[in-house]
Amino acid sequence: MGGAGKDGQVSDQTRRLEVQSLTRAFGGRRVVDDVSFTIPAGQVTCLLGPSGCGKSTTLRMIAGVEMQDAGKIFVDGSLVCDTVFRIPPERRAIGLMFQDFALFPHLTVAENVGFGLARHAPDRAARIGGLLERVKLSGFGRKYPHELSGGEQQRVALARALAPRPRTLLMDEPFSGLDERLRDGIRDETLALLKEEGTAVLLVTHEPHEAMRMADEILLMRAGRIVQRGAPYNIYNAPVDRAAAAFFSDINVLEGEVRGALTATPFGEFLTPGVPDGTAVDIVIRPQHLKIDFDRNGRGPLPTPQDGTAARAVVERARFLGRESLVEFRLEDGGASLKATVPAVFLPKPGTAMWLMLRRDRCFIFPRV
Structure with missing residues (x-):
């Protein structure tokens, strides 16, 4: 894997997100311990592990809402954060999507989707309308979040996250609040849209089934460290240890x-x-x-x-x-x-x-x- 040069650039521009030796400790305990990975354009990578293993802390450091103790984060080859230099979260060109959807209750669906777009951008209305059509919510623009089902709210949150065309999207347990009967269909719809956009995705989840269904690559995390990485087929059929085998079935x-x-x-x-x-x-x-x-x-x-x-x-x-x-x-x-x-x-x-x-x-x- 190519490293960073003296100007903070990474030579391979297809690396939308690159994390190098990320470490974070609380109370003397390392909750994220020397984590490194790269996500290219168009790939969905799942950070998978049990609750408390450090996966959400890793995501928050990449998003910029948590500061690392060591390590570097690059977006599109440019350094966005180390222990000295730090670009604020809103300037990292990273989209965020969380499990509670975090829709603004006082804004309509269209206003929620367009929240991250410049108000006077010439293609603003077209972008909002196009995304609502792609998430199968045409005609819902004037509704408010409380008028929608959980699955519809999830699709609005996805459209809002993608509206500014982020080159990298971070998703923290985005489907956990949905009825189990809806999840597989919405996961598949979400995956198709992300692939169309060519977005690099880091999906945090504790559900092996979700990781197997959505990921191009799985990073299996335990006690702050990545213990195994690979394509779903490989990581399932060649577990690194007994605990890795037991996590999937x-x-x-x-x-x-x-x-x-x-x-x-x-x-x-x-x-x-x-x-x-x-x-x-x-x-x-x-x-x-x-x-x-x-x-x-x-x-x-x-x-x-x-x-x-x-x-x-x-x-x-x-x-x-x-x-x-x-x-x-x-x-x-x-x-x-x-x-x-x-x-x-x-x-x-x-x-x-x-x-x-x-x-x-x-x-x-x-x-x-």
């Missing part, structure tokens, strides 16, 4: 200990090369990658190279969740509890003996911490 965990580069489990031995003998490890697999077979008088399926040895288990509970069924098992050998998801309806009775196999190509092995 339910997981099953088999505990074991390495002996001679092998770890014994009820499903046979797993290769663990390069791990010292005596190391405790966790073998992690998601519920959808457990395979189920019926018990045939105590005889299980023959082992395969992909699935390995089958283990006998007893059903503890089964529930239908709409798109899939969740079946909870307890292994007869070792007593570990495991969950499996099955498409459509599959509701075996409690106490039913079945055989389970692991998709070994979908297992992750991590040293236990």
Whole structure:
């Protein structure tokens, strides 16, 4: 990644937003710890993590409403803030959108959308009208925020944020206040509009589903640091540790200990090369990658190279969740509890003996911490 020159410029102008070694501490505790990333034009980057991990503080420092203790922020290659130099928030050409929408109740929808535009700009009315049409609110210009639904208010807030044509947009949990049934549709509409505008977007969220649905790149944050970054497919299928895997979905965990580069489990031995003998490890697999077979008088399926040895288990509970069924098992050998998801309806009775196999190509092995 190209760095800043002596004049504060970054050579690659497609880097709409660049953050270098951003750090912030409160009461001696680093809530943002050496965070760096770059967002090019037209990309949606999601800063994802649990509450309190530092993601909103990172966004506020970029917006200019919070001052960093260390690090630099560049917009379109120009330095906007370090620990000495600081451009005020209103001059950073950065759009902001927050979870409460922050619409002005005394202004009409059209006045809200046009708030950030010069009052006598020749294209002001056309810009307002064009954005309202693109967010499917044509004819709503004279209404007031209290006359709108939550989804309509969200679209007004998006239009207002985009009206001044910011090259970078910061979004802090913008969909969290919406009814769950509305979210996916509004997310998709928002994403389409952002792509049309070519805006670089930093979206802060604690919801993995939202990040997976919207992001070109996910930055997974924990305890003030970015612990993993990548495209949604890659970060889901190659988690950096057990906690990263568990953040995106339910997981099953088999505990074991390495002996001679092998770890014994009820499903046979797993290769663990390069791990010292005596190391405790966790073998992690998601519920959808457990395979189920019926018990045939105590005889299980023959082992395969992909699935390995089958283990006998007893059903503890089964529930239908709409798109899939969740079946909870307890292994007869070792007593570990495991969950499996099955498409459509599959509701075996409690106490039913079945055989389970692991998709070994979908297992992750991590040293236990």
